[in-house]
Amino acid sequence: MKVDFNKSKDGLVPAIIQDASTKNVLMLGYMNQEALDKTMQTGKVTFFSRSKERLWTKGEESGHFLTVREIKEDCDRDTLLVSVTPNGPTCHTGSDTCWNGENRASFGFLTELESVIAERQNAANSENSYVASLFEKGINKIAQKVGEEAVELVIEAKDSNEELFLNEGADLLFHYLILLRAKGLGLEDIVKVLEQRH
Structure with missing residues (x-):
């Protein structure tokens, strides 16, 4: 992958987190090159936290890690789609998703x-x-x-x-x-x- 981190002033790109099985969007975070590298090395989603101003592995406190299945970049190379298997609820509120939705499969x-x-x-x-x-x-x-x-x-x-x-x-x-x-x-x-x- 050749993600263009230079498109934004802070060197961050959006990372859309999607359940690999249900295809539901679970959350949105931001990654810089270091966060992407760590995500790929560990197999667990790691973001750059803008509030903490450091790398942050999702689940480091709750234990609800997001295990990576696949990472894709979009056509402009400035957004990531990360397919994961969640280990528990994704949102810090305890909800399955950050939109307060259930992470259930939908068959249209x-x-x-x-x-x-x-x-x-x-x-x-x-x-x-x-x-x-x-x-x-x-x-x-x-x-x-x-x-x-x-x-x-x-x-x-x-x-x-x-x-x-x-x-x-x-x-x-x-x-x-x-x-x-x-x-x-x-x-x-x-x-x-x-x-x-x-």
Whole structure:
């Protein structure tokens, strides 16, 4: 890396700290050449603290170190993206992130869909909700629906109608999310299993 520390008067560049697994931004700090060198040597994120006016390894007091997985420089060579594995909360307040957010994996729209399914599971009236009615019928009915959708997907996979195949795939995934919820699990749990296998 050839980081251009001379672009700023104080010789510091922003270092964006991102969880290597969840991809959430955890915090922002500043590094000079010495801080970057120490970070690369030790494998633990070290900043130049502007308030303490010295090098500061994140976690040196709390024990909540940030273990480095990868460091990238941006196209202008004046900002760093540091992928890490956090050992505990990142913020000094005890929060997972310095924006007071939870450091949980997000799967975009699928995470939103999981939230909707959870809301429907707790709905008082199942007459107006297909999902709530499935939960009311119990795990056997939900599992049966997953099986039916899986068979329909296999049938469509043998034909050449892409639209029908995608629709059946969406139906299977939707019902599988319901089944996961019924078992008290979610996509995060499946991803953990896949990561362990990988």
